[in-house]
Amino acid sequence: MQGIVIRSTGAWYEVRNPDKSVVSCRLRGKFKLQDLKVTNPIAVGDKVIWEWEKDQKTGIITEILPRENYIIRKSVHKTAHAHLIATNLDQAIIIATLVAPRTSFGFIDRFLVSAEAFRIPAVIVFNKADLLDKEALQYQAEIMQVYAEIGYTCLQTSVITREGVSEFEKILHNKVSLLSGHSGVGKSSLINAINPALNLKTGEISTFSLKGKHTTTFAEMFEIAENTFIIDTPGIKELGLAEIEENEISHYFPEMRKYLGECKFGASCMHTHETGCKVLEALENGEIALFRYESYLSMLADEDNRR
Ligand SMILES: Nc1nc2c(ncn2[C@@H]2O[C@H](COP(=O)(O)OP(=O)(O)OP(=O)(O)O)[C@@H](O)[C@H]2O)c(=O)[nH]1
Ligand SMILES: [Mg+2]
Ligand SMILES: [Zn+2]
Incomplete structure (x- = not known):
């Protein structure tokens, strides 16, 4: 039988069948792994072949079908292991949130670069707009403008005022979407906002650190409408670039991509620092945003540290 992995807790995988029934499965002891160095062999989104165990209550996964794509997370510090976040997206x-907690541009841009590397269209949702004063909203609008000009869909939302919530729901239509971001930014709250029946657990922000408390502990896929799936994930602190070479990073900045090959x-x-560099020229002309370029430099530095 064929199904799709909707939740994985380590030893057990919940597999959803075409008839929408869900069966708990384990991996067959001897399992042919795909050519990827990851801590988890199977992730949410994987299409798998499974068969019943003798008891007819649980199943055994015998095969993973080829992945269309995947998002992988690598620790900035620990280089050996990468973790599959989700597949077939x-x-x-x-x-992202400007406050409570603060999401840095470096983090947003690493996420975008990872998505570009695997050719997965990326969307940026700036949540908790209700917490921003006029000045902060103005600042956020400028940031959103920069990302929109690069080509990313951007949304401003608030679960409290419901600003942007129906737009958010619209962009999910007929797709499998991954939701990612720091703990406490409101991933589970946004899913609840469009589908209250799911009643996902959400957690307070620490008043001391203004950070989330890692309320969601396992990635899970939900069908929120016919043929519309959303994957809620645990908050992540940092996002190292996996499988990306230093000289490839600029390929994944769409606004730099157009100058590549034109440098002296x-x-x-x-x-x-190179003379005759078209990217540096575009930076000086203001065609490339300084904060994006700084993200690029910090990604180069990560790669250096790894060697
Ligand atoms: N003011 C405000 N608070 C929000 C908004 N969205 C979510 N919150 C609050 O932020 C806190 C964290 O929300 P969660 O939905 O648990 O965040 P999460 O991203 O799922 O966090 P993890 O599961 O830990 O990764 C909760 O107290 C929510 O009520 C919003 O738009 N505005
Ligand atoms: Mg959550
Ligand atoms: Zn150059």
């Missing part, structure tokens, strides 16, 4: 949505030193240009 139509889009990857990062939920061609493909060997790292766009940091």
